[in-house]
Amino acid sequence: MMAPETNETTEQATIILAGATGDLGGRIARSLLKRGVNVRAIVRPGSAGDNVNTLQAQGASIVEADFKSVYELSKACAGGTCVVSALSGLQDVIVEAQRVLLNAAIEAGVPRFIPSDYAIDFTKLPYGTNRNLDLRQDFHKRLDKAPIQATSVFNGMFTDLLTGQAPVILFPLKRVVYWGDADQPLDFTTISDTAAFTAAAAMDSSTPRYLRVAGDVLSARGLQEAASEATGEDFRLSRAGSLGMLDTMINVTRAVMPNSNDVFPPWQGMQYLRNMFSGLPKLYPLDNDRYPDLKWTRVREVLTAR
Numbered sequence: 001m002m003a004p005e006t007n008e009t010t011e012q013a014t015i016i017l018a019g020a021t022g023d024l025g026g027r028i029a030r031s032l033l034k035r036g037v038n039v040r041a042i043v044r045p046g047s048a049g050d051n052v053n054t055l056q057a058q059g060a061s062i063v064e065a066d067f068k069s070v071y072e073l074s075k076a077c078a079g080g081t082c083v084v085s086a087l088s089g090l091q092d093v094i095v096e097a098q099r100v101l102l103n104a105a106i107e108a109g110v111p112r113f114i115p116s117d118y119a120i121d122f123t124k125l126p127y128g129t130n131r132n133l134d135l136r137q138d139f140h141k142r143l144d145k146a147p148i149q150a151t152s153v154f155n156g157m158f159t160d161l162l163t164g165q166a167p168v169i170l171f172p173l174k175r176v177v178y179w180g181d182a183d184q185p186l187d188f189t190t191i192s193d194t195a196a197f198t199a200a201a202a203m204d205s206s207t208p209r210y211l212r213v214a215g216d217v218l219s220a221r222g223l224q225e226a227a228s229e230a231t232g233e234d235f236r237l238s239r240a241g242s243l244g245m246l247d248t249m250i251n252v253t254r255a256v257m258p259n260s261n262d263v264f265p266p267w268q269g270m271q272y273l274r275n276m277f278s279g280l281p282k283l284y285p286l287d288n289d290r291y292p293d294l295k296w297t298r299v300r301e302v303l304t305a306r
């Protein structure tokens, strides 16, 4: 199949970016600017000055707006070709602030909207199995009725987490921990590759409702091999238990910290792994070849560079 052309000209395109002061959003901004696109970052009043100054120095224009005000946000969206959200948060952000941003985009006549999804394919998950992804499902109920062309980017787990927060590759113990099946394929994409793909999608007026990418697809056994090759050490597989046991651990952990306002408390990370090891949100088919100029970073490269 021929890859679609990115059919906005760079002079025409103005991408409105919410969340540009964050990690993923900052990288989306840089990917867009590299492509010569106008980037207008909407930041909330009082957002960290350093991040705003950096964005400005890189060539983005900055508009301060209250994310509770459709009026202010629609002024900020005026003339935009696509609104891209890279906001992060809970109900007040993913459902409420994004709802106001969506209404503003519609009011301003922006034709396209990319919500802050960037996850496993939660449309295939039962509601109630992942607190953060439920919020995105809630937002989709509104988004899917809205008179705007919406596109979600699904990228699996950020590969970068394998050398950080995700308790899967235990480097000091030389173990790869898994639940359920060691051969269940899992999707991984780096934060930078997700940003580059999102930037290309933001400039592409013919995107479908969902785009799915994975820089690498590896099972726990594949992670064991990648870790062994990357480090030159002999990593072992370690089965922590069944998926049912992981459910129990999630419930117990959640019970002792029930009202966490953290966006990523430990039990939510466990929910994410539980979802991935179930195989349900596996990304298929992959759109990795949609923009032929993009290159994908393999898990092994990330582990080698750690």
Ligand SMILES: NC(=O)c1ccc[n+]([C@@H]2O[C@H](COP(=O)([O-])OP(=O)(O)OC[C@H]3O[C@@H](n4cnc5c(N)ncnc54)[C@H](OP(=O)(O)O)[C@@H]3O)[C@@H](O)[C@H]2O)c1
Binding pocket: 018, 019, 020, 021, 022, 023, 024, 025, 044, 046, 047, 048, 051, 067, 086, 087, 088, 089, 092, 093, 097, 116, 117, 118, 119, 120, 155, 156, 157, 158, 161
């Ligand atoms: N697939 C994965 O493994 C994975 C992992 C991590 C994250 N993600 C997803 O990637 C996306 C971006 O995450 P990130 O890590 O880049 O987030 P981040 O670094 O925490 O940045 C969050 C951004 O949202 C803005 N924001 C937060 N609350 C806001 C509010 N009430 N009003 C207006 N702006 C607000 C922040 O603005 P300020 O600078 O003003 O605070 C910042 O620009 C999220 O959808 C997240 O769930 C996916």
